[in-house]
Structures are given as C-alpha cells and as structure tokens.
C-alpha cells in the first residue's frame with residue numbers, strides 16, 4: 522500500500538514529495554509518477570519509487586496502481602483535455618481498488634463561475650460518482666503566479682491588470698503541498714472538501730507595494746478596463762484565445778472569485794500561510 526503522487530515531476534508534486542518525506546513517510550512508501558523521465562530520475566535520487574504515468578495512456582496508469590494505495594491526483598495542465606485525463610486515472614484507480622483519491626481542484630468548483638471551474642466541477646462529479654473514497658482539495662491561487670510581475674515591474678515600474686479592486690487570497694505552492702501531505706497521511710479526511718487559500722486577500726495595490734519592496738523601486742498598479750487590457754495584450758502578439766482567457770481571469774478576480782479566505786489551509790498545515798512578500802521573495 523503506497524502513496525502514489527501523479528504530477529510528481531511538476532512544481533507542486535515535487536513539493537508534496539518533499540513534505541511527505543519531511544513528515545516522516547518512508548521514501549519506499551512513495552511512488553512518484555509523471556511523464557518526464559529526467560525529472561523522475563531526480564526524484565529517484567531521493568529514494569522514492571518512481572514510475573512513468575501518462576494520463577492519456579490508461580495502461581500506464583493501471584500498471585502503477587494497486588489495491589489499498591492512496592492516490593494524489595494533481596490536476597493536469599492541458600486545459601480542455603483534463604476531464605478525460607482525470608477520468609482515466611479515476612477509472613483505473615477504481616479498478617485497482619485504491620483506498621482513496623485526493624484530488625486538487627479549484628475554489629468552489631461546483632458552483633463557481635471561475636473560467637477554470639468547469640473541468641474541475643466535472644472531475645469532482647466523476648470522482649464522487651465513481652464510489653472511490655475521496656478527499657477534495659480546492660486549491661486557490663499560487664503566489665508564484667505573480668513572479669513574472671517582478672521582472673515587468675523592474676523594467677517599467679508598473680503592474681497592469683483589469684481586476685479593478687479585486688483581491689487574491691494566494692498562498693505559496695509549498696503551503697498547498699503541505700496540506701496535500703497532511704490529508705494523504707492523516708486519518709479523518711475521507712469525504713471532506715477543503716477550500717484552500719491564503720490567510721490574506723491582497724489587492725493589486727498591495728501587490729505593487731510588495732514588489733516595490735522587493736526590487737527597491739517605486740511600483741504602481743495601473744488599472745485597465747477589460748477592453749484596454751485586451752488591446753494591450755493583443756499588441757504584444759498574444760493570440761485571441763489567450764487574450765480572452767487572461768482578461769476573463771482578471772474579470773473573475775474583479776468579481777472576488779479568488780478572494781475567499783476560509784482558513785482551511787492554515788488549519789490543515791497548523792501554521793499561517795506564507796505571506797505574499799515572503800512567497801514572492803522566495
């Protein structure tokens with residue numbers, strides 16, 4: 522009976538492996554999976570077992586899962602293909618007789634109008650209907666999503682967005698990874714749905730001030746209308762669907778869809794979430 526981590530070759534998955542090891546899980550009890558063989562080799566150097574797994578190849582999933590395993594299904598990254606990919610893992614897990622699937626979802630996935638919610642909603646529904654015991658981690662925004670703003674602000678002294686006064690309760694990937702490790706190894710999380718986010722919902726004025734502190738220059742937040750934002754992104758050569766996605770996401774932030782601070786994340790990890798300044802500086 523192992524703890525199987527999908528997406529272990531990615532940024533969140535690697536941190537989950539670190540958190541499990543730090544919490545005392547034996548390396549030999551962890552199976553780290555992904556497609557990237559070079560990244561799998563690096564994980565193997567830590568003593569954990571590794572296996573190739575491709576969400577698009579059900580036989581590669583079946584080959585890894587065994588009865589009694591606990592599986593962390595880290596959501597896939599190809600938007601539009603994710604339900605089928607997640608369903609492949611859930612179906613293989615059911616056939617194998619795994620003990621539980623822990624799935625990384627999105628905030629209020631089943632009711633939110635967040636542009637990214639539909640695939641997570643469909644996955645949650647597929648998971649619940651499968652009858653496999655589950656825990657759902659509705660991960661909020663990563664602080665690391667804003668690292669790119671530091672370089673832009675260094676060059677221009679501004680951050681631009683069309684979020685108006687919207688706020689983001691982000692947390693560091695490490696915080697979400699620790700929460701995943703906790704629910705994987707502790708008892709009592711079966712059937713639970715957690716709304717994970719940072720303790721503080723910051724505004725883009727706060728983001729500008731925080732980045733100013735990091736790069737030691739004045740930085741301001743330039744508010745754009747959605748139309749101005751789309752025009753600016755288009756002028757950078759972004760294709761129309763990417764422009765629409767970015768502007769829609771800013772609309773979601775404007776509507777407060779990433780601002781909820783439930784406290785679930787800090788409760789699970791037993792400490793406050795990483796503050797914005799610390800998360801960006803790290």
Ligand SMILES: NC(=O)c1ccc[n+]([C@@H]2O[C@H](COP(=O)([O-])OP(=O)(O)OC[C@H]3O[C@@H](n4cnc5c(N)ncnc54)[C@H](OP(=O)(O)O)[C@@H]3O)[C@@H](O)[C@H]2O)c1
Pocket residue numbers: 527528529530531532533534555556557558560574575576577595596597598599606625660661662663666
């Ligand atoms: N909350 C947020 O702010 C936020 C932001 C971005 C993404 N996300 C979601 O959170 C997930 C984890 O984030 P991250 O930062 O760790 O992303 P990441 O570094 O891009 O890692 C994605 C992981 O998914 C694996 N993967 C993708 N497609 C796969 C497939 N077909 N078969 C098997 N494995 C596959 C990758 O494996 P290989 O590299 O080995 O192919 C990699 O291990 C993302 O995939 C996405 O769903 C959340």
